[in-house]
Amino acid sequence: MILSGQAAAVTGAGSGLGAATARHLAARGARVACIDLTEDGAAATAAGIGGIAIAADVSDQVAVEAAFERIGDEIGPARVVVSCAGIGTARRILPRDGGLTIDAFERTLRINLLGTYTVMNIAARAMAAAAPLDGDGTRGLIVNTASVAYQDGQIGQAAYSASKGGVVSMTLPAARELARFGIRVMTIAPGLFETSMSSGLPDEVRAEILQNVPFPSRMGHAEEYARLVQSIVENPMLNGTVIRLDAATRMPIK
Template identity: 40%
Template structure:
């Protein structure tokens, strides 16, 4: 029998991010995902640079349901060590490796030419691309080596799912978001080819593209900027809640027919050119 909705999240997964980023696995959207999965009987390996925040989150989750591993997605060796530790821990839990949620994300706003006519910094551009895009693909590829060797969990031969995080900026980025939009647009664009690459292994790929959500990023916004963005929402006219993001991630895990697609989670929002 295929996994039922009730027990689809009863497996081990990997959630990662990078310290200092707007979104981290130990807070905000990442924390909500970890809580949602653990609340439904799953285990979560939390990969982050902030060991203090990671330890605090593990302590709040059901005992034995989560484990923290220090990880910097800018460095392949750091990812490799965290993945190796995760795989060893997952074997101890007795649950199958069920997937990975690579959510590392940073934003360094800058226009192509600044007010003095100086060009966009390539160092800033490379940093955003390396975290948001390269960090995502590096973590995913290293987890897939193990996921593809796991036993299928149902009669369809499914082994697990990759749930990537893009952004509404992938489709309608604002002024100053060239780097961020490029990185998130690339994540969205590689969803289908990755799906086709992994079909033979019974591994699905889904990408969620959220708009304005309550997070570390929105917490740093001025009230004026936040109101302007909320004004672009159709309904509801508010920022999304972390648990609403986590609910969709859980559905991506549970619904086997979700594959090769990018799901906008944006309240009908289309970003204006500028705020």
């Protein structure tokens, strides 16, 4: 698929991976809708790229439907949809205070997993109704975001790992189902990246983490995630699989 001239939608576009992806797609000629939980977050990115800003909770079906209706009306059906919205959760199953953490587990799955599914479901419906773009019958691409925690989650990441594992598990069945509409589905599982989730790490914690990153031995840059999205868009044979973007990282037990 050629990015130039296509409509794209990015969730979590107010910061981090989502903001970098929105900017990168726009720089390559895409018309980008920046979706974030708050209008201010979405607008901050959209203003710099000539995009449109939409405030929506990705786990709210009504809000996501309204977002994609607006996208269709203002810039055309989204042919590339990248889900970067999500939260990081660090809660033990049995915390030292003896409290229950079921509420944290439910909230994490609601945003990270249900939110990803909701966006995919509604985006696929819009794509399927659009005309094919080429002789292969291509109608669109959905890129979801997991995490290396789906395979090597640390202590305290049961909820986060479960939510990202669910995103991974949806990838192949979703790609198989949506193939007849000419819609591809891919998932990227980032390792350690410089985002708002990692910005507050103390120096000593950061140094300890980087000991487990073989090469390059640093945090990933959000632009590197965005460049992988571009590669997926442009390579039609990438479908139904998960790519770890992690510099050979394997997370330790804690």
